[in-house]
Amino acid sequence: MFEGIPITWFLVVSTIMFFVGIFGFLVRKNLITMLMSTELILNSVGINFVAFNRILYPGQLEGMFFTIFIIAVAAAEASIAIAIILNIYRRMKNIDVEKINEMKY
């Protein structure tokens, strides 16, 4: 189990995941892959909160509640983003950020 594993290693994993997400957000041009990078970023923050809560303050539940709220906000954000993406696709037949250059037609 996790005894013997210091919190630093959890933080290292989540840091790598976070910056891989940042890299993907900067590099990708497709809207859906950018959304996937955002999910990576949010997920790594969740790991951070839970590891801090369990290893440093095991008597409390604050980090866990924050992770629950992060997951709820991520679900909301994903559904709205996908609705917007589908709307853009319906009008422009394209979801490439560099080819979407008008907001009203």
Added chain:
Amino acid sequence: MFFFFSAIIIVCSILTVTSRKILRAATYLLFVLVSTAGLYFLLRYNFMAAIQLALYAGGIVVLIIFSILLTSHIGDRLPSPGWKKALYAGVVSAFGAVMTLVVILQTNFQATSTNIERTEVRTIGENLLNTGKYGYALPFEVISILLLAVMIGAIVLAKKQEDQSN
């Protein structure tokens, strides 16, 4: 076990942002999210892991795969980002990662070694609906309003547009 999950998380998240086929990228994202749930199981937050599996791995990934199927052709390969853009993004994210890792490795965290018992779902529910100290009733209600707004917003956005002329 921790190393197994961490290896899956790191490798699959790199594959998620570099894979040229979009449906494969979504599958790698699914692996990342399931391994994160594994980490939560290791930390003995069973309820968190269940939420992670049900909402992230079950809900969001399915939503993303649906939208991929609606908007792109399966055989298509994504265009390469171009080495200049990849280089700049790589330098920015590597710089941030190195800086954060240095700070993390230098910090001396004081782990508390109390006896860890399982978190009961009853405790979670009582805390979520409690208005007193350590109560989370207000954020809970705010999230409820947010979810309602998102539901209405998603319906309005994804609805077929009426003809504007009449």
